[in-house]
Amino acid sequence: MTITCIEDLRVLAKKRVPRMFYDYADSGSWTESSYRANEADFQAIRLRQRVAVNLEDRSTATQMVGQDVTMPVAIAPTGLAGMQHADGEILVARACEAFGVPYTMSTMSICSIEDVAAATRQPFWFQVYVMRDRGFIERLIARARAANCSALVLTLDLQIMGQRHKDLKNGLSAPPKPTLANLLDLCRKPRWSLAMxxxxxxxxxxxxxxxxxxxxxxxxxxxxxxxFDPALSWDDVAWVRRLWPGKLILKGVQDVEDARLAAASGADALIVSNHGGRQLDGAESSIRVLPEIAQAVGQRIEVHMDGGVRSGQDVLKALALGARGVYIGRSMLYGLGAMGQAGVTRALEIIQRELDLSMAFCGRTQVGQVDGGVIAKSSPQWALR
Known part of the structure; x- marks a missing residue:
């Protein structure tokens, strides 16, 4: 099968990954309206083509929180990546290291921090929650420091769990329920089963x-x-800031008021995110709220975003609307489930190639040149800066 786009990887992953784990990655909460809006609102934005511009010496390289990156794309923290493919977190980390983009490891990973640190040479990023067991979080942050992680991503939008209907129907739990339907599905996925x-x-x-x-x-x-602690407050963010001396990124900001609080917290970056549409169904898409947040706090804190990114054009649009960095979660998981490490690499190659070409068609040769001028006036009003 010739892989030309992220959708090709998604189709292949659906064939190879057991349904309960594929659905875990490829679903939202309740009616999935926010999950769908994340992608649809990207598609509504039109680009402004320019011609007769010198397009030599193009580069997608830049920095995210002071770290050199091959393109302004990082891997979003995704739980259970090691159930999309055996040793999944290790494979993703190795692909990112070779490609030159940050890998963010989730607390809810199958592999451990120490597993990934032993399998890689460059620092990676680590994601944490504030849990009721504060002692465990302190030890977890200490383990991240010992593993030489270069940034800590603190998730703020999972104080309580959103209702995800596909997970409930599939019996996805810890441990997964060995229902007859699940066992039969595993039998139809021999490649996955043998690797596990x-x-x-x-x-x-x-x-x-x-x-x-x-x-x-x-x-x-x-x-x-x-x-998961429903009592999470900005005092807890300050507590994590004291524990972690390195770069701190706050994930899950959707509101300007919260963005201002994040900018005042001492964090180095925030991620505009609705958790991939997996928490509050009916929330605005990440790309729709990005411009207002970037305009309000972009001079005080580095603004990143995730949600619905399926192409290099999506990355370009996010940069044009004020993001300094963009995260991919499902796009990476599709690659991992489809082809393991090679699939993650292919996903990164596709996104970089699409970003490079689309940037050039819009008359830009460097990431730092991308601004609102690449957005066509026929785009929705919220996308015009």
């Missing part, structure tokens, strides 16, 4: 064995169910 048999990494490596009383997936399920 070859690895020892099947649990949540950052948690199991690192919390007293949590020694297997059964006890993990009980612990996780009571750990």
């Amino acid at each position: 048999l070859r690895t020892r990494r099947h649990g949540f490596g950052n948690i199991v064995g690192h919390v007293q009383g949590v020694d297997d997936l059964g006890s993990l399920a009980q612990w996780t169910a009571r750990q």
Whole structure:
């Protein structure tokens, strides 16, 4: 199969990954309206083509929170990546290291921080929540420091869990329920099943064995169910800031008022994000609220975004509307589920190539030149800066 776009990787991943894990990645909460809006609102933005511009010496290279990157794209933290493909987090980290973009590892990964650190040479980023067990979070942050992680991403929009209907119907839990339908589906995915048999990494490596009383997936399920903290406040952000001396990125900002609080918190960047449409269904798309947030705080804190990014053109549009960096989650998971490390690399290649060509067609040769001038006036009013 010739892979030319992210959609090709999605189709292949759907064939190869068990339904419960594919659906976990490719779904939103409730009616999935925000999940769909993340993509649809990107498509509504039109680009302004320019001609007779010298397009030699093009480059997509730039920086995100002071780190050199091959393009302004990082991998968003995604739980259960190691269930899209065996040893998934290690494979993604290696692909990112070779390509020159940041990999953000999730607390809810299958592989552990130490697994990824041992398999890579360059620092990666790590994502945390504020959980009720503050001692565990302190130890987790200390482990991230020991692994030489170069940035910490703090997720703010998962105090309580959104209702995700596909996960409920599939029986996705920790551990997954071995229903007859799930077992039959596994039998139809021999490539995935054989790879899983070859690895020892099947649990949540950052948690199991690192919390007293949590020694297997059964006890993990009980612990996780009571750990997300609905009492999270900006005082907790200040607490994490004191614990973490490196770059701090706040994920899950959707409102200008919250963006101002993030800018005042001492964090280095914020991520405009609706959690991929997996939390508040009916929330605005990330790209729609990005311009207002960037205009309000973009001089005080680095503004990034995620949600609905499926192409290099989406990256270009986000940059034009004020983002300094863009994150991909599902686009990466499609590649991982389809082809492992090679699939992640292919996803990154596709997005960089599309970004380079689209930037050139709009008369820009460097990422730093991208501004609102690349957006056509026929675009929605919210996309015109």
